[in-house]
Structures are given as structure tokens and as C-alpha cells.
Amino acid sequence: MDIIRKYVEALLAEFPQTDSLLVYKDNLLLEMNMKLKKFLEQGKTEKEAVGFVIAEYGDITERYKLIQHEAVERTPALRTMYKQEAEEYLLTKKNAAWMISIGVVLCILGVAALVSLNMTPADALRFLGAIDRGVIGLVLLLTFIAFAVGLFIYSGVRMEKYEILEGKFILENGYETEIKEQSDRYEKTYIITLITGVVLCILSPLILIIPNSIEETPNGAELLVFFIIIAIAVFLLSFFGIIRDGYRYLLRIGEYSEELQQVKRGTGVFVAIIWPLAAIIFLLAGFLWQKWNIAWIVFVIAGILNGMIKSVYSNMKGGNKDA
Structure with a gap:
């Protein structure tokens, strides 16, 4: 009735006309x-x-205030990240990008050294004398991996203080627009390096496929070139991708939005298994069965499975919320 409506509107007129009101x-x-x-x-x-x-309803304004107070208590407080701290984060993220990317390259080069030495004809390595080339390759592999792990640990420790925020912050008033502009400018660089890295990965097996086409087994030099190309591609994808993640983390967009962070936490175990498994299958198919020309499909399959799992989990979470 109009009397009740006017009564309610009159008492609640003092509050901002928000959706909750x-x-x-x-x-x-x-x-x-x-x-x-x-x-x-x-x-x-x-x-x-x-x-x-x-x-019977009494003071409806007090009832509304109580509801709002309970809603605020249920909502976790977001701390403010000021400009100086955000800039320090981006600088730390860039340094971490260098260390992680170099570490990944070292791991690849370690494998390259081991495989290349074992695939190189013995005559070409006569200068090694009685030293077992397999031992040398293993020493190089473990040395490179040791340095890489050191870089990974150091970069992880440097970034640890920011990870505890878990995206539960807001940028200083007005600074978010500046970060958005920086992110938009950087996106062009990222796209170029992404395309370059992917193209290099796709073309790299040609170094091994061409010798096979003329009934020759790839030698150590060809394998070394193959791994170097892969290392360059991975460096581009890793370095520029990590820096891009820094901007997206501050803006809380993409994979760093609250919704996708929940999905990421729910599917983290699967992702941690599927990609290393895909890499193992790729290398086994290539080295054991010489299937470099089709082995790359395993990464496509892994990507599809990854997307499917995340989509299913996201839908399940959405269904639970609706319920």
C-alpha cells in the first residue's frame, strides 16, 4: 500500500541509494x-x-544498519598498496623474471650439454682423451641445474612477501589508472615476444626433422642448436610473461581476479602434474621414437585438458554458490 511504501521510503531516505538498500x-x-x-x-x-x-517492524533504519554492519564484518578488509610499494613490487617482479628465465634456460642448456655430448661422434671429441663424455655431460647438467635452483629459490624468497597478500589489496587512489596505462603499453611488447617465442618453438624441430628426412641421425651439433632455439623461445615467453603477470596482479585482472584465483587454487594440483607430464612425453616421444614431427601435439592436448578441468571446476563452484 502507498502508506507503507511512503513510510519506508521516508525512513530510509537518509541512506545512500545503493543496490543493497x-x-x-x-x-x-x-x-x-x-x-x-x-x-x-x-x-x-x-x-x-x-x-x-x-x-511489529519497529525502527527499520536500525535493522538496515545492523544488516550493513554484519555485511562489512563478513567482508575481509582490503589494505591499500601505495605507489612506492607497487613500484617496488614491479621492480622485484622484473628481477625475479630475469632470475627465473635464466634459471629455466640453464636447465635447458644442461640437458642440451648432456644429450649433445652423447650424440656427438667420438672422433669429434678426441680432445677429451680418456674422460667419459657421459660423465662430463652429467656434471654440466647437474651444475647448471644447481645454479638454476639457486636462482629459483632466491627469486621466490624475494617475491614471498607479496604473495601473502593473495590479491587482497587496493591500489592507492588514482594510481590504478596509471598502472592500467603502463599495462596497456606493455601488452604490445608482450604480444610480439609471445608470437616470436611460439614460432621458434614450432620451427625448432626442423633442425632435427631435416636430417631425418635424408636418413641421417641428428648429431650433437644439431641437437645443441635445437636446444638453444628452445632456450631462446622459453626465455622470451618466461621473462616477458612474468613481467606482464606483475601488472595483472596489481590490477587484479585475468588469472589474478578473485574468481579465477579460486579456480587456480582448486585446480593447482592438476596443473602441477599435467604440464611436466606433457614435457616428459614430448621428450620421450622425440628421443626414443623420433616422433618430433607429431610429439608437440601433447602440449595441445595438455592445454585442452587444462582448460576443461578449470572450466568444470569453475562451473561447479558457480553451481554451489547458486545453491
Whole structure:
């Protein structure tokens, strides 16, 4: 009725007209009108029924304040990240990108050294004398991996203080626009390096496929070139991708949005297994069965499975929320 509506609107006029207030107002009017109808059915006059309804609900402003207070308590407080701290984060992220990317390259070069030495004809390595080339390759592999692990650990420690935020922050007022502009400018660089890295990965097996086409087994030099190309591609993808992640983390977009962070936490175990497994299958198919020309498909399959798992998990989470 108009009397109840005017009463509700008059009392709630002091509050900002937010979505939560409108929802509260609509629900309240629905409840009060149902009560009014009930009193009228009991034989009360219209004025009596309105009086009973208003008396029963009391001060609706206090009720709304209580609801808002409970909502604030349920919402975790977001700390403010100021410009200086954000710039320090981006600088630390860039340094971490260098260390992680170099570490990955060292791992690849370690494998390259081991495989290349074992595939190189013995005559070409006569200068090694009686030293076992397999031992030399293994020493180089372990040395490179040791340095790489050191870089990974150091970069992880440097970034640890930012990871505890888990995206639960807001940027200083006005600074988010500046970061958005920087991110947009950097996106062009990222796209170029992404395309370059992917193209290099796709073309790199040609170094091994061409010798096979003329019935020759790839020698150590060809394998070394293959791994160097892969290392360059991976460096581009890793270095520029990590820096891009820094901007996206500050803006809390893409994979760093709250929704996708929940999906990431839920599917993290699967992702940690599927990609290393795909890499192992790729290398085994190439070295054991010489299937370099089709082995790359395993990464496509892994990507599809990864997307499917995340999509299913996301839909399940959405279904649970609706329930």
C-alpha cells in the first residue's frame, strides 16, 4: 500500500541509494504488505492493520544498519598498496623474471650439454682423451641445474612477501589508472615476444626433422642448436610473461581476479602434474621414437585438458554458490 511504501521510503531516505538498500527496501515492502494482508483478513481495518505492521517492524533504519554492519564484518578488509610499494613490487617482479628465465634456460642448456655430448661422434671429441663424455655431460647438467635452483629459490624468497597478500589489496587512489596505462603499453611488447617465442618453438624441430628426412641421425651439433632455439623461445615467453603477470596482479585482472584465483587454487594440483607430464612425453616421444614431427601435439592436448578441468571446476563452484 502507498502508506507503507511512503513510510519506508521516508525512513530510509537518509541512506545512500545503493543496490543493497534497494534490495532491502523491496524485501521489506514485500514482507510488510504480506503482514498487512494477514491483518486485513483477520478483520482489522486498514488503519489498524497499518498500525500493527509498523509497530511489529519497529525502527527499520536500525535493522538496515545492523544488516550493513554484519555485511562489512563478513567482508575481509582490503589494505591499500601505495605507489612506492607497487613500484617496488614491479621492480622485484622484473628481477625475479630475469632470475627465473635464466634459471629455466640453464636447465635447458644442461640437458642440451648432456644429450649433445652423447650424440656427438667420438672422433669429434678426441680432445677429451680418456674422460667419459657421459660423465662430463652429467656434471654440466647437474651444475647448471644447481645454479638454476639457486636462482629459483632466491627469486621466490624475494617475491614471498607479496604473495601473502593473495590479491587482497587496493591500489592507492588514482594510481590504478596509471598502472592500467603502463599495462596497456606493455601488452604490445608482450604480444610480439609471445608470437616470436611460439614460432621458434614450432620451427625448432626442423633442425632435427631435416636430417631425418635424408636418413641421417641428428648429431650433437644439431641437437645443441635445437636446444638453444628452445632456450631462446622459453626465455622470451618466461621473462616477458612474468613481467606482464606483475601488472595483472596489481590490477587484479585475468588469472589474478578473485574468481579465477579460486579456480587456480582448486585446480593447482592438476596443473602441477599435467604440464611436466606433457614435457616428459614430448621428450620421450622425440628421443626414443623420433616422433618430433607429431610429439608437440601433447602440449595441445595438455592445454585442452587444462582448460576443461578449470572450466568444470569453475562451473561447479558457480553451481554451489547458486545453491
